[in-house]
Amino acid sequence: MQSLVIVAHGSHLNPDASTPTYEHADTIRDAGVFDEVRTAFWKEEPSFREALRTVQAEEVYVVPLFISEGYFTEQVIPRELRLEEWDDDAWESDGTSATHATLEATDVGKTVHYCGPVGTHDAMSDVIVRRAETVTDDPGVGEGVGLAVVGHGTERNENSAKAIEYHADRIAERDRFDEVKALFMDEDPEVDDVTDFFDSDDIVVVPLFVADGYHTQEDIPEDMGLTDDYRTGWETPAAVDGHDVWYAGAVGTEPLMADVVLERAAEAGADVGDAVEAVRRRTRVAGTDTEAGTGAGD
Amino acid sequence: MNDRQVDALVAAAGDGVDCDGLRVAETPDGYRFETPGGAAEGLDEPALRDVAAENPWFVSNWYYWRELDRPAVETAFLRWLEGADDRSVPDRYEALAEGIEASWGELAVEVTLGDDGHRTYAVRHADDADRPVEELAVHTDPLDARELVKYDDRGRYRPLKTAPTLQTGWAFVDLDGRSLVRAVDVVYPATVTNWHLERQGELDVSHWRETMERQTGIYGVIRTWDRGEGYEHVNWVAEACCDDSQCLKRREWEYDDDTDLDVDGGDGAFPCREPCSLVVAAARQWTKLEGEQPQTYEFELTPSEKEQIEDIIDAVADGEAGEIREADVYEGANRYRARFLRAKRFDGDGRLDGVSTDQSR
Numbered sequence: 182m183q184s185l186v187i188v189a190h191g192s193h194l195n196p197d198a199s200t201p202t203y204e205h206a207d208t209i210r211d212a213g214v215f216d217e218v219r220t221a222f223w224k225e226e227p228s229f230r231e232a233l234r235t236v237q238a239e240e241v242y243v244v245p246l247f248i249s250e251g252y253f254t255e256q257v258i259p260r261e262l263r264l265e266e267w268d269d270d271a272w273e274s275d276g277t278s279a280t281h282a283t284l285e286a287t288d289v290g291k292t293v294h295y296c297g298p299v300g301t302h303d304a305m306s307d308v309i310v311r312r313a314e315t316v317t318d319d320p321g322v323g324e325g326v327g328l329a330v331v332g333h334g335t336e337r338n339e340n341s342a343k344a345i346e347y348h349a350d351r352i353a354e355r356d357r358f359d360e361v362k363a364l365f366m367d368e369d370p371e372v373d374d375v376t377d378f379f380d381s382d383d384i385v386v387v388p389l390f391v392a393d394g395y396h397t398q399e400d401i402p403e404d405m406g407l408t409d410d411y412r413t414g415w416e417t418p419a420a421v422d423g424h425d426v427w428y429a430g431a432v433g434t435e436p437l438m439a440d441v442v443l444e445r446a447a448e449a450g451a452d453v454g455d456a457v458e459a460v461r462r463r464t465r466v467a468g469t470d471t472e473a474g475t476g477a478g479d
Numbered sequence: 480m481n482d483r484q485v486d487a488l489v490a491a492a493g494d495g496v497d498c499d500g501l502r503v504a505e506t507p508d509g510y511r512f513e514t515p516g517g518a519a520e521g522l523d524e525p526a527l528r529d530v531a532a533e534n535p536w537f538v539s540n541w542y543y544w545r546e547l548d549r550p551a552v553e554t555a556f557l558r559w560l561e562g563a564d565d566r567s568v569p570d571r572y573e574a575l576a577e578g579i580e581a582s583w584g585e586l587a588v589e590v591t592l593g594d595d596g597h598r599t600y601a602v603r604h605a606d607d608a609d610r611p612v613e614e615l616a617v618h619t620d621p622l623d624a625r626e627l628v629k630y631d632d633r634g635r636y637r638p639l640k641t642a643p644t645l646q647t648g649w650a651f652v653d654l655d656g657r658s659l660v661r662a663v664d665v666v667y668p669a670t671v672t673n674w675h676l677e678r679q680g681e682l683d684v685s686h687w688r689e690t691m692e693r694q695t696g697i698y699g700v701i702r703t704w705d706r707g708e709g710y711e712h713v714n715w716v717a718e719a720c721c722d723d724s725q726c727l728k729r730r731e732w733e734y735d736d737d738t739d740l741d742v743d744g745g746d747g748a749f750p751c752r753e754p755c756s757l758v759v760a761a762a763r764q765w766t767k768l769e770g771e772q773p774q775t776y777e778f779e780l781t782p783s784e785k786e787q788i789e790d791i792i793d794a795v796a797d798g799e800a801g802e803i804r805e806a807d808v809y810e811g812a813n814r815y816r817a818r819f820l821r822a823k824r825f826d827g828d829g830r831l832d833g834v835s836t837d838q839s840r
């Protein structure tokens with residue numbers, strides 16, 4: 182028996198914060214490869230502290246629905262799950278290279294395969310590209326188009342910027358988009374000046390966030406000049422300084438994210454059969470046979 | 480009862496059956512079949528089958544509870560729902576025919592008998608207990624409850640799942656035991672598990688002190704609120720957040736291992752084993768606010784105005800401000816009354832009686 186627990190931040194204030202987590206859990210549940218698929222939250226229930234006791238399996242794969250390695254994935258989650266043998270070297274990571282560590286959750290005596298965050302997995306590059314396809318409704322999007330991958334800067338977490346740059350570089354290497362840039366909210370190059378960084382007429386902006394919320398639905402749209410007041414909404418694409426800006430909203434809401442969760446678990450040893458392929462197929466942009474990115478075989 | 484159940488009983492007799500008053504064993508003299516109503520001994524297999532057929536309730540009851548891969552926590556909860564440890568099988572079967580009601584927080588669970596002793600479960604909001612099911616939005620997938628628990632009847636987000644604000648107007652029907660427990664776990668996460676641990680004497684309670692000492696990051700500051708000068712502040716937190724009017728869990732955590740709070744933990748069916756994330760987040764704010772020193776202010780208020788301020792605080796604290804009627808100017812927390820007080824007593828900067836907040840200036 183094997184169980185999957187997806188752990189995410191959640192919110193005391195924003196009812197939509199948990200929605201992507203639930204949706205990805207449902208996608209994976211439907212794939213039928215885990216006996217149980219559960220969710221747990223820092224700010225909602227079940228809490229990290231009490232999630233493992235509600236699963237039956239002795240073998241649990243825990244995948245953090247977080248963007249980068251850092252405070253939450255290295256301190257909060259291991260502590261709250263009572264992975265007492267955890268230490269900062271357990272992942273042997275350079276900041277974006279964590280895969281998994283196998284530990285015991287001491288309150289329940291279960292074996293926990295604690296995976297790196299979804300945000301730093303290579304497959305996340307595919308999700309960003311898929312997000313660009315979804316927002317433009319163009320499965321071949323790339324030519325003549327610039328792509329901005331947006332995140333927090335180093336201010337809050339050094340690894341957060343690393344993750345943004347990591348994926349921007351990987352996508353740039355594919356030569357699919359004319360230009361690819363990593364932009365930040367609180368440092369240069371800043372997302373406020375997004376049009377300064379691109380020659381392409383069309384710019385797709387994908388924020389590397391797990392859920393939509395204040396940053397992705399209020400801050401960034403206003404800072405980029407998509408709208409003066411987020412409450413009145415914005416056009417997609419929106420005309421800004423002579424460019425068409427296609428703003429995608431949080432990448433974490435993209436259905437293909439479920440694939441990254443599965444791949445994390447599979448790399449930690451979970452038996453996921455052909456679920457990775459099934460999920461990739463199911464979450465594809467409607468009406469297309471092309472695969473997201475170059476890393477995805479069908 | 481059906482033939483499969485009797486076959487199973489015959490097969491199990493060798494190892495012995497002992498369930499809710501039914502005892503069946505294989506002895507050197509043949510089978511023995513016993514219920515509280517009497518025993519038959521020296522039975523051959525056809526005779527065992529006959530006597531089993533005369534006691535269908537006991538046999539089908541045993542069969543239902545023997546389901547092998549049902550986790551212990553689920554069995555314990557489902558049995559508790561129908562009072563299996565307190566009521567005899569005949570008594571229970573008669574009650575199940577009508578439907579046995581049990582309550583769990585704001586949930587009303589109904590257990591009824593399906594075919595051959597199989598149980599069927601339904602769950603709805605206790606306030607909807609008497610409404611015809613046609614009036615309710617009917618669900619069968621436990622995961623549908625995720626959306627139902629997000630908002631209260633006024634459409635407001637519920638950050639605490641055990642707040643007594645569960646929305647009404649829905650029902651889950653035709654659930655098997657597994658799905659019922661799942662639905663309950665979505666509405667009130669981990670409550671069944673913690674209730675079960677508590678019944679086994681294994682609930683791991685983390686008291687206030689250790690919980691706050693564990694906090695890091697922006698919550699690390701909370702530990703400075705405990706200054707070794709007593710725990711009155713934690714009484715206030717518990718009274719503010721954990722009272723039954725605010726949260727249906729029964730608070731089992733105290734100040735620390737040796738020091739109980741003076742506030743009652745409540746009467747909830749399921750325990751709270753440590754301060755939750757909402758309490759931790761609020762405690763962070765209180766830690767900051769409670770770092771301030773009191774100052775002496777001088778205000779002029781009429782006796783009615785003083786009482787009105789008390790009324791307003793009560794109305795907000797009890798969540799009743801929104802229910803005070805528009806024209807009910809006899810209530811201190813009425814909107815017109817509050818606006819009148821503000822017009823009279825606030826200066827242009829929103830200061831009460833024109834008194835500056837910082838008295839040192």
Ligand code: SF4
Nearest residue numbers: 720721726751754755
């Ligand atoms: S800490 Fe208090 S408010 Fe939070 S779940 Fe426990 S009893 Fe309820």
